[in-house]
Structures are given as C-alpha cells and as structure tokens.
Amino acid sequence: MMIFGLAIVLLASLLFSQRSTIVLIAANTLGCLAVAWLFPLPHPFQQLFLLTLGAYVIVAGLIVLSVWHRRLLEQDRQAVVRASEARLRALMDALPDMVAHLSAQGELLSVRIPEHFGVHNGYAVRPPGPALAEELRARLESGVQQALQGHELKTQEFDLPLAGRVLTCEARFSRLNSQEVLAAIRDITERKQAEAQNMQLLREVSEHREQLRQLAQRLSEVQEAERRRLANELHDQVGQNLGALGLNLSIIRGQVQNHCPEDSPLVKRLSDSMELVEQITERIRNVMSELRPMVLDDYGLVDGLEWYAGRLAVRSGLRTHVSQEGILPELPDTVVNGLFRIAQEALANVVRHAEAQQVTIQIEGDPGQVCMTITDDGCGFQPRRGSRESGENGWGLLIMQERAVAIGGQVEIRSTPGHGTQVKVTIPLKGEHP
DSSP states (O other): OHHHHHHHHHHHHHHSOHHHHHHHHHHHHHHHHHHHHHSOOOHHHHHHHHHHHHHHHHHHHHHHHHHHHHHHHHHHHHHHHHHHHHHHHHHHHHSOSEEEEEETTOOEEEEEOOGGGTOTTTTOEEOOOHHHHHHHHHHHHHHHHHHHTTOOOOOEEEEEEETTEEEEEEEEEEEOSSSEEEEEEEEOHHHHHHHHHHHHHHHHHHHHHHHHHHHHHHHHHHHHHHHHHHHHHIIIIIIHHHHHHHHHHHHHHHHHHTTSOTTSHHHHHHHHHHHHHHHHHHHHHHHHHHHOOHHHHHHOHHHHHHHHHHHHHHHHOOEEEEEEESOOOOOOHHHHHHHHHHHHHHHHHIIIIIOOSEEEEEEEEETTEEEEEEEEOSOOOOOOTTOOOSHHHHHHHHHHHHHHHHTTOEEEEEEOTTSOEEEEEEEEOSSSOO
C-alpha cells in the first residue's frame, strides 16, 4: 500500500500543485495509521510498520522537494529567457534597421521591418512574403556564406525594391550558429543621395575653381602683355622724344654760349631744362624697368631677381642676397613672369611692413618643379589661415597667392612675431604647363 502511495505521490507532484501533493501525502499517511488502528498487528510488527511509515513520509517528502526544486529552476530559467527576449525586442525596436533571420542556405526565416521602410506592419516579426524573401535571399546570400565561414565582412551595399520604391541598403551580418545568420539592414538612401549631391557640388566647385585659375592666368598674361606694350611705347616714343629734346637743348645751349656769358640767365635756364630732361628720362627708365625689366627677357629669372634686389637695396638700404641651388630648367614665360611678380610683391611687403635688415631669395630647381623661397629677419606677424587680412599687407599676401594659383602653383607663408617671415612658392613643371 505504501509503495502504491509513493507512486501516487510522485505522479501528483508532477501533475498537481505542491499543496495538493502535501495533502495527498498526509491523507495517505492517515490512511495507513487508520488501517493499523483498525487491524492491530502484533507488537514487533507494529513497530516495523511505524518505522516503514516514517520512511515512507521521508521519501515522499524528498520526492516532492526534488520535483518542485526542478520546477522552480525551470521557472527561473524561463523567466530569465523571457526577460532576455524582452530586452532584445526593446533593443531591436530602438534600432532603425531591418533585421533578417536567414538560414545557411539563404532562406529568409523571419524579418523585422521598421515603419520608415514603408511597410505597414511596423515592427512586427513575421514570416516574409515570397517576393521580399526572394529579393533578400538573392542580395544577402554571399554575405551569409561569408559570415558562416567566419570571414570578416564589414558592410554590403545593395538596392532593394520595397513598397513601390528602390532603397539603397547597407547590411551587416552576425553568425548565430553554424546554420543561422542575422543580418541588420539599414536604409542609406538619403545618405547616398546626400553623398551624390555633395560630389556634384564638389565637382562644380572644382570646375569653378579651375575657371577662376584660368581667368587669373589669362588676366596675368594680359597684364604682362600690357606692361610690355607700355614699356615699349615709353621706350620707342617718349624715350626717343626726350632724347631728341635733350640733344636739341644741348645744341641750343652751345650756340647761346657763343653769344652770351656762362652765367647769363638764358644759359642757366637751358642748363636747368637739360637737367630736367635727364631726370624725366631717368624716371621713365625706372618706370619701364618696373613695367617690364629688359634683364628678365635677356638673362632670365635669377639675373632678373638679382638686378631688382640690387636696385631695392640701393633705394631702401636693405641687404639682399639672391642664390640658386640645383639646375634650373627652362621655364615658360608665364612661370618666369609669375615668380618675378611674386618676388616683387614679397620684397615690397618687406620694405613696407617687416622692418627687416636683410632678405634672401633662394631659387631651387629640378626637372619636376621650381621653388622660390624669400626669407627676411623682420618683425614677423601671425598668419591667419583661410582668412583675408585687411590692410595692404593682407592684400599683398592675397595677390601673391592668386599669382601662384594662376601659374599652377601654391604659396606657403610661415611667420612668427619677432622672428621674421618666410614665403615659399612651389611651381610644378610636370607635363605641359597651363
């Protein structure tokens, strides 16, 4: 009877609640006691019966405790799983990505589609329709295989027809096990459209910059041509006329001196006129040199810079030194003119603003480029990157930069207050120069 009772207790502990099982054990125990009271046994057998009954109660209690301990552990495990699933679902709901669950064969098992993808089921996880399943399988199959093989795959971009439009998507893959993969699919259509617009803007800016460079080059060429024309006009017309005028005055003074004393007012007036003509001739000669130095055409860039620096030293008292390193290749006229004008502007800035005692000009040449570096020991200044400084100094720096851009080069200005300034001009010479 007690063995039958143990079987009943075990079955009840599995099927019913803990309270019901305890009631069943108590009822079975009372039944056994009642049978023993109604049908008394001899004294030795009665003690054995009571011991057996106590063992039965203990074994039944242990069975109940073991079964219910396992049931509590299972309930705790299920609670942890439900909590993890809830956290995972909350995390997935917070993501803007479509999440696809795929098999090793590329079959789409389920999919979660956010609302912004244009699908009305919102964030529901559901078996996909055949059309969507086939589209995703065809586009994600290679990424799934790489993820299963353990290969590192950062992103995969593809176009996905969805809800009547074509989306540009980016997928990231995560291996769940040897047979399943998760793919996080993000809609990057707007980002790609913005990138395309930015690229178009960059192309337009680059085209406009090239147009401005060509315009600056053309303006520089026109300016040099006009300078040369004015210098020729001054030499051919004004210079020759002034020479003829000086010769005529000299002849007239010689004739007047034959009839008038040396200190007569007329002779003095003629001498003053001849000096004035010589001063005007010298002034025009200086203007011609500023417009277009003949030494630049006759002897080249380095000799032209030496000639100009020497004249500047005489006028300003500034110590100048011009040097050349390397073999200077034959330079186009546009490069020679541009470098010479940049040097003129830089030296003018030194005289006006730097309070320098010495300035050096170094020309470095090789077959690929030519560099000109102008260094002074003046007061220096603080360059402002990306800004146009006000005042004559700021315009001078801007003019140098625009002249360098016009001939395909660049200007680098280094300066520190109290430690002088260095202007470095680099002109590439590879291929045909613009």
